[in-house]
Each structure stands twice: as C-alpha cells, then as structure tokens.
Amino acid sequence: MVFARRPRAPLPLWLLSGWLRAWRGLCAPAMAPPRCFALELTDCTLAHFALGAEGSDACPDPRLSELLGPPGRSYSLCVPMAAGDDCGARVHAARVHQSLQHQLRRGPFQRCQLHRLLCYCPGGQAEGVQHGFLLRDPSEGQDTRRALLELLSRCQEAARPHLGEFEADSQGVLWQRAWVLQESRQLQVGCARVLPIPEPPLHPAVPHLLSSAVFRDLDTARAVLETCTSIPEAKAVLDLVDQCPRQVQKGKFPVIVIEGLDATGKTTVTHAVSESLQAVLLYSPPSCIGQWRKIFDDQPTIIKRAFYSLGNYIVASEIAKESTKSPVIVDRFWHSTATYGIATELSGGLQHLPPAHHPVYQWPGDLLKPDLVLLLTVSPEERAQRLRDRGLEQTREEAELEANSVFRQKVEASYRRMENPRCLEVDASPSREEVLQTVLRLIRATFNDS
Incomplete structure (x- = not known):
C-alpha cells in the first residue's frame, strides 16, 4: 500500500466512521477511545489535541498547524501499555520508550525534530497513559517514512509503537492517519481529524x-x-x-x-x-x-x-x-x-x-x-x-x-x-x-x- 500524499478535501463521515471502527478494533484496548494528546513545544508549553470526525467549530491552534502541517511531515509514535497497567507492563513500556528515543536520534532521523508526546484518557485517570514522540521531518523525505516502518518492523508486535502520520487537506484542516504493520505490510486502520482541546487542570502524567x-x-x-x-x-x-x-x-x-x-x-x-x-x-x-x-x-x-x-x-x-x-x-x-x-x-x-x-x-x-x-x-x-x-x-x-x-x-x-x-x-x-x-x-x- 502506498501512502497518500495529502487529502484534497474533508473525507465523508461514513468513510471516516468505517475507518475509525476498524482502527478501534485493531488497536483496542491500548488505544481505545477516547484519547487525548499532550505535545511539548519548543518553548516548553503543551498543546493538547484529540482525534475525531466531528469538531468543525473547534478553535484552531496555530501551534499545532505549525508542527503538524506543511511544509514538512510529522509522525506520532506512542508506546502501548499492556492491559492492567501493572508494574511489569510499566517497566516494559519504559524500556521500549527509551529504546525508541535512542533510535529516533540516529541515522535518517538526525535531521528531524523530536518532541515529547503523551497519549492519555481525559478526566485525569492514571490508566492508559502512553509516552511517545512526535517526529517532525522538515524535508518531508520518503526515506524517513521508510525508516520508521523498518524500525517498527523490528519491534515485538505486542510492544510495537502506534504510528500516526499527520496531513493537512486543501482547507488546511489537520488529519491523522493511523498505520499498523501486518505480515510486513503497512495497513491504514484509521483517519481522524485533529481537534484542539483545552489544557486539563493537571498535567495528565x-x-x-x-x-x-x-x-x-x-x-x-x-x-x-x-x-x-x-x-x-x-x-x-x-x-x-x-x-x-x-x-x-x-x-x-x-x-x-x-x-x-x-x-x-x-x-x-x-x-x-x-x-x-x-x-x-x-x-x-x-x-x-x-x-x-x-x-x-x-x-x-x-x-x-x-x-x-x-x-x-x-x-x-x-x-x-x-x-x-x-x-x-x-x-x-x-x-x-x-x-x-x-x-x-x-x-x-x-x-x-x-x-x-x-x-x-x-x-x-x-x-x-x-x-x-x-x-x-x-x-x-x-x-x-x-x-x-x-x-x-x-x-x-x-x-x-x-x-x-x-x-x-x-x-x-x-x-x-x-x-x-x-x-x-x-x-x-x-x-x-x-x-x-x-x-x-x-x-x-x-x-x-x-
């Protein structure tokens, strides 16, 4: 399957809902909705966003457009947590996260910007907090995507980070495509709109x-x-x-x-x-x-x-x-x-x-x-x-x-x-x-x- 360059217009809701159902089925329970994200910016502030098909009235966040939209291409990688979030699962996820961080600072990723990304449930629950990264490729190089897929293929399937790719349509609306690897093939399992949300009273971690x-x-x-x-x-x-x-x-x-x-x-x-x-x-x-x-x-x-x-x-x-x-x-x-x-x-x-x-x-x-x-x-x-x-x-x-x-x-x-x-x-x-x-x-x- 070849990555689409960029949506030309908003996708129909019936198609989005079908993709979202497939995504939720494949990624549950680790990525079960609702999910929110906290992205650390260069000035050490946090930009919060969620994913969904609705939200045309949401106020745009220029900080998100700058990091997730063109020029360039951005990718999210979040480390999944095993069900139950027990001590062993937390330690294993922390090790995968550290290994991922080391690899994202080498080779073709050296020209990219690396930002801390946190995936969490709204409402302040501790369960399901996932640490990850946003990788910003200023040149939108094809080799970055290939290197990411190769990196993911080397991870154990149960601990394989979730990969998202951000795109903007012709109206400048941001979308995230979710990808998984199945039998060495890349499969798109979701496409959802990036929706800015208010910052919660407490840091989600x-x-x-x-x-x-x-x-x-x-x-x-x-x-x-x-x-x-x-x-x-x-x-x-x-x-x-x-x-x-x-x-x-x-x-x-x-x-x-x-x-x-x-x-x-x-x-x-x-x-x-x-x-x-x-x-x-x-x-x-x-x-x-x-x-x-x-x-x-x-x-x-x-x-x-x-x-x-x-x-x-x-x-x-x-x-x-x-x-x-x-x-x-x-x-x-x-x-x-x-x-x-x-x-x-x-x-x-x-x-x-x-x-x-x-x-x-x-x-x-x-x-x-x-x-x-x-x-x-x-x-x-x-x-x-x-x-x-x-x-x-x-x-x-x-x-x-x-x-x-x-x-x-x-x-x-x-x-x-x-x-x-x-x-x-x-x-x-x-x-x-x-x-x-x-x-x-x-x-x-x-x-x-x-």
Missing part, C-alpha cells in the same frame, strides 16, 4: 507519578526492581534491602539532611558540618550500592528512581543505628530522589508541576524522617562557573541541569514544595566559612528551640 517516578513506600519501589531480572545488580540491591529492618526508628541524636543541585557546595558543607558537630556523615545512595549508580542511571526513569528510592531505605537503617550514638549528617536523601523524578517525568515547564500540597511532595510514611533538611542554593551563573572550575566528568543529570534551564527550575521548584519535612533554604553563594556559619546557626536554632 501527574496521576501516574506515584507509580512511575516518586514511590510512596518501599514495596512499590521494590516491585519495580523485581521485574528487572536482566540486571544482575537489581537482585543485589534487593538482597541488601531484605537485610534491613522495616520501619526503623531514629535515635536520640539529631539527623540533618543537606540537599542541593550539583555544584552548590554540598560536599564541602557536609564535611565541615560533620566535623564541627562530631557527627557521622552518610550518603544516599549508600556506598554499598553507590558503585552501581552508572548502571541504573542508564536505565529508564522508573527503574532509576526505584534504585535511588531503595537506596534511601538502606541508608535509613544506617541512620537509625548511628543516630543512637551521635548526630548524623546525610548528603542527599528522599527529597533528591523525588524532585529529579518529578522534573524528568513531567513534560512542559514550571506551570505543569503538581500544585503545592500535592501528595507527591509528602514524605513516605514508612521511611525514617530527618529532623532538619537544608537546601543549598546558588545563582545559575555561579553554579555553572563552579561546574566549569571542577573540570570533572558530568553525570547525565548534571549536564541537563547546566544545559536545560527549565529542567533546573523544575527541580528547584519541586524542592521548595516539599513538605513534612520541608526544605529550609540556605544561600550558598558567600564564602565557605560564611555558609558553614549560617548552616551551624540554623542547626543550633532548630535544636535549641525543640
């Missing part, structure tokens, strides 16, 4: 956060790594977690966590404070699993955040033991795990973060809680200069913090919305000695008042 990036308890994080049998280190992490007692209690000495972005002075401050207070200095993730950070940093967000979450529970058992003998200083803890997970998983800018007091900002009920959390901050310019002065190899998150100001702002805003305990902010721009004295004054004031 927010209901999904507590099962994909910010885990509310040990068992939820543990269930993720239990599905990762292909990673030998996952079993080792689980074995270490099993050796830790559940629901550990803090000792009589204070526990102070120091948080902050990279290059805000955490290492210097934590060492200086631990020496001043004769406190034990601990790290999250702890040294027993820290050697595997690179392995898990290369995994999809859901696996990576499960690793760091379980690391928090391992270090919590160390905190419980050490805080019976002396004060404890912790270099990062749960707040870091949560803020980076939120900023990574949610597309768009600051305005799309969960609102203040949302459950995603609340400390897990089964994790040992510190007495005080200090957040070190410096200006973006100062932090960038410190990173350059360090001259060390950057982690992927460090590189994104430096290159992507919106990502950095989302991390910082999430830190400031954390509750129970909240983060007490400290300006780390002055000299090391001044910052240390400020931190010590806050610590003494906190524990003298308690």
Whole structure:
C-alpha cells in the first residue's frame, strides 16, 4: 500500500466512521477511545489535541498547524501499555520508550525534530497513559517514512509503537492517519481529524507519578526492581534491602539532611558540618550500592528512581543505628530522589508541576524522617562557573541541569514544595566559612528551640 500524499478535501463521515471502527478494533484496548494528546513545544508549553470526525467549530491552534502541517511531515509514535497497567507492563513500556528515543536520534532521523508526546484518557485517570514522540521531518523525505516502518518492523508486535502520520487537506484542516504493520505490510486502520482541546487542570502524567517516578513506600519501589531480572545488580540491591529492618526508628541524636543541585557546595558543607558537630556523615545512595549508580542511571526513569528510592531505605537503617550514638549528617536523601523524578517525568515547564500540597511532595510514611533538611542554593551563573572550575566528568543529570534551564527550575521548584519535612533554604553563594556559619546557626536554632 502506498501512502497518500495529502487529502484534497474533508473525507465523508461514513468513510471516516468505517475507518475509525476498524482502527478501534485493531488497536483496542491500548488505544481505545477516547484519547487525548499532550505535545511539548519548543518553548516548553503543551498543546493538547484529540482525534475525531466531528469538531468543525473547534478553535484552531496555530501551534499545532505549525508542527503538524506543511511544509514538512510529522509522525506520532506512542508506546502501548499492556492491559492492567501493572508494574511489569510499566517497566516494559519504559524500556521500549527509551529504546525508541535512542533510535529516533540516529541515522535518517538526525535531521528531524523530536518532541515529547503523551497519549492519555481525559478526566485525569492514571490508566492508559502512553509516552511517545512526535517526529517532525522538515524535508518531508520518503526515506524517513521508510525508516520508521523498518524500525517498527523490528519491534515485538505486542510492544510495537502506534504510528500516526499527520496531513493537512486543501482547507488546511489537520488529519491523522493511523498505520499498523501486518505480515510486513503497512495497513491504514484509521483517519481522524485533529481537534484542539483545552489544557486539563493537571498535567495528565501527574496521576501516574506515584507509580512511575516518586514511590510512596518501599514495596512499590521494590516491585519495580523485581521485574528487572536482566540486571544482575537489581537482585543485589534487593538482597541488601531484605537485610534491613522495616520501619526503623531514629535515635536520640539529631539527623540533618543537606540537599542541593550539583555544584552548590554540598560536599564541602557536609564535611565541615560533620566535623564541627562530631557527627557521622552518610550518603544516599549508600556506598554499598553507590558503585552501581552508572548502571541504573542508564536505565529508564522508573527503574532509576526505584534504585535511588531503595537506596534511601538502606541508608535509613544506617541512620537509625548511628543516630543512637551521635548526630548524623546525610548528603542527599528522599527529597533528591523525588524532585529529579518529578522534573524528568513531567513534560512542559514550571506551570505543569503538581500544585503545592500535592501528595507527591509528602514524605513516605514508612521511611525514617530527618529532623532538619537544608537546601543549598546558588545563582545559575555561579553554579555553572563552579561546574566549569571542577573540570570533572558530568553525570547525565548534571549536564541537563547546566544545559536545560527549565529542567533546573523544575527541580528547584519541586524542592521548595516539599513538605513534612520541608526544605529550609540556605544561600550558598558567600564564602565557605560564611555558609558553614549560617548552616551551624540554623542547626543550633532548630535544636535549641525543640
């Protein structure tokens, strides 16, 4: 079958309804209607649209026309979710999504623009959220389409991303053609109009956060790594977690966590404070699993955040033991795990973060809680200069913090919305000695008042 170039006029409704029935039958339940889409634009805003045969009164969105219409050609690819949306299905879909992202940045796709795309159900339900991409080919090259079909043919049928191709008719109305592969043949199974819709009150991925990036308890994080049998280190992490007692209690000495972005002075401050207070200095993730950070940093967000979450529970058992003998200083803890997970998983800018007091900002009920959390901050310019002065190899998150100001702002805003305990902010721009004295004054004031 050959791809049609572009509809010359709106298609009759009887033909559309027939195509839509075929599409729904072939793609259910993963793409069962109604479905909506959130497309991340270059300015980190989101454009929302749905697919249907009606909607002639819908207000056009010039942003959609610019990305989905001519000149050029755009394609959508969304990773299907298995029925039930269980933990194993989420992990598998995340791996397919990551593999797809890597492949869409290579070969003939390098000249194309890649945008984050989310397919979701209206009304805020967590079920059926599908992550994907919009691929924008500015040259409308035939080899892009062929490369996409070849890419899809290599995917397992059950995990094969859904492919949509956008076109505009002679009146400029946008349509999406849906394609599937059957026995190495491309088959059109739907054609529907692109209908702009209002932005929902909450980012559509927010209901999904507590099962994909910010885990509310040990068992939820543990269930993720239990599905990762292909990673030998996952079993080792689980074995270490099993050796830790559940629901550990803090000792009589204070526990102070120091948080902050990279290059805000955490290492210097934590060492200086631990020496001043004769406190034990601990790290999250702890040294027993820290050697595997690179392995898990290369995994999809859901696996990576499960690793760091379980690391928090391992270090919590160390905190419980050490805080019976002396004060404890912790270099990062749960707040870091949560803020980076939120900023990574949610597309768009600051305005799309969960609102203040949302459950995603609340400390897990089964994790040992510190007495005080200090957040070190410096200006973006100062932090960038410190990173350059360090001259060390950057982690992927460090590189994104430096290159992507919106990502950095989302991390910082999430830190400031954390509750129970909240983060007490400290300006780390002055000299090391001044910052240390400020931190010590806050610590003494906190524990003298308690």
